[in-house]
Amino acid sequence: MTQAKKLIAPGLTEAEAIERAKSGDAEAFEALYAFHKRRVYSLCLRMTGNTAQAEDFTQDAFMQLYRKIGTFRGESAFSTWLHRMAVNVVLMQLRKKGLPEISLDEMLEPLHEDGPRRDIGARDNVLAGSVDRVNLERAIADLPPGYRIVFTLHDVEGYEHNEIAEMMGCSIGNSKSQLHKARLKLRDLLKLRRAEKANRR
Amino acid sequence: MNRHHLKTALGVVALSATLLGSTLALPLPNDTRKQTFNLAPGGSVSIVNGGGSVTLHPSTGRQVVITATRYSDKVEIDFTNTPEARRVEARTHVLSAKSTSDESRVDYDVAVPAGISIVVNTSTAPITIENVDGDFSFSSDAGQITVRNAANSFVHVHSLTAPVSLSNLTGVHAEIMSSGGSVQMVSVTGPKVKVSTTSGDITYQGDCSGGGAYSLVTHSGAINVTLPETASVDLSAQSVSGSVINDFPFRERSHNTFVPTPGRSFAGTSHSGSSSVELQSFSGRIRVKQQ
Amino acid sequence: MNCQKYQENLPHTIDSGGNAEEEAHLQSCTECASVVQDLKYIANQAKLLLPMHDPSPRVWQNIQSSLRNEGLISEGRTSLMAQKTISQVPSSSSKAFSARAKSWTPLGWAIGLAAVVLLGVVLVNYHPTPTQPEVAQNSAAGQAQVVADQELIGQVSKQQPAMRATYEDSLKSVNAYIVDAKKTVEDNPEDSAAQRQLMDAYDQKAMLYEMATVRSLQ
Numbered sequence: 001m002t003q004a005k006k007l008i009a010p011g012l013t014e015a016e017a018i019e020r021a022k023s024g025d026a027e028a029f030e031a032l033y034a035f036h037k038r039r040v041y042s043l044c045l046r047m048t049g050n051t052a053q054a055e056d057f058t059q060d061a062f063m064q065l066y067r068k069i070g071t072f073r074g075e076s077a078f079s080t081w082l083h084r085m086a087v088n089v090v091l092m093q094l095r096k097k098g099l100p101e102i103s104l105d106e107m108l109e110p111l112h113e114d115g116p117r118r119d120i121g122a123r124d125n126v127l128a129g130s131v132d133r134v135n136l137e138r139a140i141a142d143l144p145p146g147y148r149i150v151f152t153l154h155d156v157e158g159y160e161h162n163e164i165a166e167m168m169g170c171s172i173g174n175s176k177s178q179l180h181k182a183r184l185k186l187r188d189l190l191k192l193r194r195a196e197k198a199n200r201r
Numbered sequence: 202m203n204r205h206h207l208k209t210a211l212g213v214v215a216l217s218a219t220l221l222g223s224t225l226a227l228p229l230p231n232d233t234r235k236q237t238f239n240l241a242p243g244g245s246v247s248i249v250n251g252g253g254s255v256t257l258h259p260s261t262g263r264q265v266v267i268t269a270t271r272y273s274d275k276v277e278i279d280f281t282n283t284p285e286a287r288r289v290e291a292r293t294h295v296l297s298a299k300s301t302s303d304e305s306r307v308d309y310d311v312a313v314p315a316g317i318s319i320v321v322n323t324s325t326a327p328i329t330i331e332n333v334d335g336d337f338s339f340s341s342d343a344g345q346i347t348v349r350n351a352a353n354s355f356v357h358v359h360s361l362t363a364p365v366s367l368s369n370l371t372g373v374h375a376e377i378m379s380s381g382g383s384v385q386m387v388s389v390t391g392p393k394v395k396v397s398t399t400s401g402d403i404t405y406q407g408d409c410s411g412g413g414a415y416s417l418v419t420h421s422g423a424i425n426v427t428l429p430e431t432a433s434v435d436l437s438a439q440s441v442s443g444s445v446i447n448d449f450p451f452r453e454r455s456h457n458t459f460v461p462t463p464g465r466s467f468a469g470t471s472h473s474g475s476s477s478v479e480l481q482s483f484s485g486r487i488r489v490k491q492q
Numbered sequence: 493m494n495c496q497k498y499q500e501n502l503p504h505t506i507d508s509g510g511n512a513e514e515e516a517h518l519q520s521c522t523e524c525a526s527v528v529q530d531l532k533y534i535a536n537q538a539k540l541l542l543p544m545h546d547p548s549p550r551v552w553q554n555i556q557s558s559l560r561n562e563g564l565i566s567e568g569r570t571s572l573m574a575q576k577t578i579s580q581v582p583s584s585s586s587k588a589f590s591a592r593a594k595s596w597t598p599l600g601w602a603i604g605l606a607a608v609v610l611l612g613v614v615l616v617n618y619h620p621t622p623t624q625p626e627v628a629q630n631s632a633a634g635q636a637q638v639v640a641d642q643e644l645i646g647q648v649s650k651q652q653p654a655m656r657a658t659y660e661d662s663l664k665s666v667n668a669y670i671v672d673a674k675k676t677v678e679d680n681p682e683d684s685a686a687q688r689q690l691m692d693a694y695d696q697k698a699m700l701y702e703m704a705t706v707r708s709l710q
């Protein structure tokens with residue numbers, strides 16, 4: 001669906017709302033907020049794992065949007081542009097807070113391999129088919145912050161490693177290794193949960 | 202072991218301990234379990250239950266006290282809280298698909314502090330909250346949802362056939378959606394009240410003066426609004442094929458999106474018209490009367 | 493190639509595929525194959541995660557008051573939430589709408605996706621004189637919707653058989669609502685109240701899908 005035609009409200013296309021918001025029309029801005037709030041909030045929530053922070057960052061992202069919408073030239077889809085802005089807000093704010101949320105070690109430490117993974121009875125033990133959304137969401141929330149951010153950006157939001165590297169100021173190789181570690185960690189967490197569940201039965 | 206490995210190993214141990222410690226399986230059938238959590242400011246409480254009931258009332262301080270009663274060992278109750286106590290969750294797991302509704306019911310009695318966000322999901326269990334202010338998001342297929350006595354709260358409700366009853370709410374932001382359940386409001390006022398149903402009836406009773414925006418929309422349900430003589434509202438009512446009956450002494454006015462048609466649409470003002478009230482149906486009957 | 497070597501390089505090869513030697517190892521080693529299978533499964537499941545939560549309404553209130561404090565919007569324009577008569581103000585009805593459109597969260601089920609496609613197609617094509625391709629799109633989307641509804645009922649009967657009749661009735665009612673509301677919009681294309689009702693109707697349907705989905709996850 002093209003932006004020009006996408007209706008975000010009765011009789012209001014996204015393109016019209018953007019143009020009106022550029023000239024300071026608060027109602028058009030409200031329509032844009034209403035249409036995009038869930039995606040932006042979910043993104044912030046997954047990146048931070050914390051509802052209060054996610055609300056603050058959503059607010060910051062839309063404040064930025066209001067200030068910067070005049071610079072939107074339509075080179076990319078509006079939603080892509082807005083989400084990128086939200087990601088930058090989250091990363092900037094987390095850095096500002098002195099990075100208790102993202103440990104620099106964790107973010108930038110060179111890759112240390114843990115050696116090959118060996119599973120006893122690996123065949124019976126694969127995850128396929130056993131993970132539901134709730135479990136996965138919880139496991140993501142339990143990831144260390146650096147892993148969580150890279151995983152959310154790449155696997156949930158669909159950013160490429162070069163984009164993540166640029167946004168986070170790290171190398172592409174670093175983004176790839178963080179993602180890999182995040183997935184391995186999730187695998188451990190999900191198996192742990194499954195085992196616990198089985199023990200309780 | 203280098204620093205990174207050590208950190209990872211410690212993390213796994215700590216996490217395992219948290220997971221094991223926070224997930225509690227109940228030992229015996231027909232039993233009650235009570236647990237107290239200290240919730241961080243701005244935290245949230247989430248209850249997921251099938252049948253039985255969920256009742257919420259005020260607690261003291263920052264405490265959340267959850268009392269869960271189950272009636273068979275065919276259900277399991279999980280209490281989970283995040284380490285920094287931002288989120289407390291209680292969840293019912295039905296262990297066997299064959300268990301009866303009596304066996305799988307769990308009654309939750311939950312004491313909560315004011316100003317937090319509360320999310321409750323149930324299938325047939327009624328949800329009741331009284332004398333608590335906060336952000337509520339309630340969803341039930343068929344269990345009655347009741348919200349009483351709250352100020353400056355956000356109330357979001359989704360219901361399939363569950364009747365919804367709101368009373369004595371001031372300064373409320375309410376967004377209520379129900380497919381077939383009726384929505385009844387008595388003395389519900391605030392900046393925003395939006396109710397939408399497919400076939401459920403909508404009833405509003407009380408003085409909604411004070412500058413709010415009220416919107417009641419339905420396909421085939423009836424809309425009944427009863428206002429006191431003192432109500433200061435700017436009201437419009439419109440139905441595509443249902444009847445619109447007004448017995449309230451409004452000053453009729455023109456409307457800028459439709460030409461009032463007797464019996465189908467109406468627009469009027471009383472006193473200074475401080476609040477806006479929009480009533481809209483497809484085939485449901487709309488009726489406005491004086492208290 | 494041994495497991496250690498293979499897994500060392502895995503961060504770089506898992507999404508793009510490895511060289512011939514690595515592929516050969518993967519074929520022959522069940523342990524590495526199970527790691528790769530799990531990691532790919534996790535990545536694929538993550539792609540199916542959809543936005544699930546709306547921010548609390550206080551976020552919008554805070555945005556409004558911040559904009560006001562910074563003088564970015566004037567006093568008269570700040571109380572958007574409490575705007576008068578929704579049908580007069582497109583953005584207010586849009587606000588209500590978008591809460592609806594975005595509350596469509598069918599968790600990556602094919603049925604939900606089909607339904608979202610339908611919603612999009614209809615919203616674009618709400619105007620009364622559709623061109624031929626649009627008509628075709630609408631009917632294709634309509635069929636997809638019928639299939640989606642059947643699958644939804646199938647899921648409900650499996651997960652919560654007692655609720656099947658309730659969901660069936662509700663779907664029937666909401667589909668009738670959509671048909672009626674669409675007809676009204678087609679008859680009165682300029683009527684913003686009619687458009688709002690159509691969006692309300694879609695929102696009602698979105699709610700059914702969302703509730704069925706959330707319940708089945710329990």
